[in-house]
Amino acid sequence: MESYEILESTGVATRDMFENLLPSSERRAKGPYIVMECYEEIPCNPCVTSCKFGAVQMEELNKCPHVDYEKCVGCANCVSHCPGLACFMINETVGDGKIDITFPYELKPVPAKGDIVNALDRKGAVVGKAEIVRVLSGPRMDHTNVITMRVDQELIYDARNISLE
Ligand code: SF4
Ligand code: SF4
Secondary structure (H helix, E strand, O other), X not given: OOHHHHHHHHOOOOHHHHHOOOOOHHHHOOOOEEEXXXXXXXXXXHHHHOOOOOOEEOOOOOXXXXXXXXXXXXOOHHHHHOOOOOEEEEEEEEEOOEEEEEEEEOOOOXXXXXXXXXXXXXXXXXXXXXXXXXXXXXXXHOOOEEEEEEEEXXXXXXXXXXXXX
């Protein structure tokens, strides 16, 4: 089955769809970068308007966003402004076989820095442990909690959310 057919029937993007979005290995080695897992063409563009660095382009409102990775500074502003919860920031420069994944979190209670939680995959299954290393919230984040979890490097595709138990 083709990747997009799998997405349509399961709601879960395949690994190759995710990998096709990634910047060059040189850019990945420089620091945090955004990945916009926005695979379907929908009339939406807060990712464009919320980026103060002009790093997100869209041919027209019904197209998928395109990121200019030379301009993306990894500020996470788009993570909180995306209504589709489709923007994730990844930092592969952490070291010790770990990476940081930043994601929007709309559940309660909100975890605190230092908490050890379960990392969940795209279907909600536990795939490992995560350490919470940053929690952003408030007006600057459009009142959406933006959480950064530290996980094993191999979870770069899988880890997309957390559970606190
Ligand atoms: S992380 Fe910041 S700089 Fe990068 S695309 Fe999002 S808003 Fe723009
Ligand atoms: S704001 Fe989010 S859902 Fe809307 S087009 Fe951008 S990435 Fe997709």
